[in-house]
Amino acid sequence: MxxxxxxxxxxxxxxxxxxxxxxxxxxxxxxxxxxxxxxxxxxxxxxxxxxxKSSRKAAEGIIDSYIHTGGKIGVLLEVNCETDFVARRIEFQNLVKNIAMQIAASPTVEYVSTNDIPSDTIENERRIEALKEDLANKPEQIRDKIVEGRIQKRLKELSLIDQPFIKDQDITIEELVKQNIALLGENIKVARFERFTLGVS
Incomplete structure (x- = not known):
């Protein structure tokens, strides 16, 4: 084959x-x-x-930070696992560092996953796409399909776990996390993050 x-x-x-x-x-x-x-x-x-393992409760973990060279971009990130033992493992800490670096390198990312994106944000994106000039003369059914395709693409741009991993573009952040779940034998969840850009409030 x-x-x-x-x-x-x-x-x-x-x-x-x-x-x-x-x-x-x-x-x-x-x-x-x-x-x-x-x-x-x-x-x-x-x-x-x-x-x-992904359905198991993850209440331990660490909060970590990453400041990009030059001090103009910073990230604060919480990643959870099931036990303090795994939270102290170097593999887990490296995963957290890698995810923080990913967030720093991904200016479009605002949410952990597409499930976290508020419905009013999705509707607003849909409204913007539907009004674009290149769709004006298309039949409604085709226009709806194009809009939906563009919306899905846009939502993935906003979602951290859907990003290709900056150190290995063949996998997404979601797959990187799953690899570490397999390696460490515990559920791992990216809980929340905040990205800070100098001069932008």
Whole structure:
């Protein structure tokens, strides 16, 4: 089988394991499309159970800060895990640092996930898109589809966990977090963050 793995096969493996899309795709490519072999590979890495841990309560963790070189951009970030033991692990602390750096490097990001975006913000974005000149002469059904596609793209621009990781563009922040859930064996949640830009209130 070629290295082109169908989206349907990737989805099937994701449904069976709960691992991230890119992890599933890489496992399938390495296994030449063999789902059973890819499944075993993900289990060995501990990725197959990451999603199952994501429903567990995460009340420990750390609040960390990152000040970008030059002192003009700063980030304050809270990331939670299940135990103080994991919060003290260097891997967890490195994850938090990486996420803080990601926020500093992502000026469009305002929310942890698209689920956190208020409905009135979404409606406002939808209204702006619907009034754009390039859509004026399109049939309503096509216009609605284009608007919805643009809205989804815009919401992902606002969402931290949907951003490609600055140190590895093949994975998103969500997948980076899942990798660390698998590594550390605990649920990990990005709770909240604040980005400060000098001179901007």
């Amino acid at each position: 070629s290295s082109d793995i169908s989206a349907q096969t990737v989805k099937e493996l994701r449904d069976k394991t709960g691992a991230g899309m890119m992890d599933c795709k890489k496992a399938l490519q390495a296994a030449k499309g063999d789902i059973a072999q890819a499944l075993e590979s993900l289990r060995l890495k501990g990725l197959a159970s990451a999603d199952k």
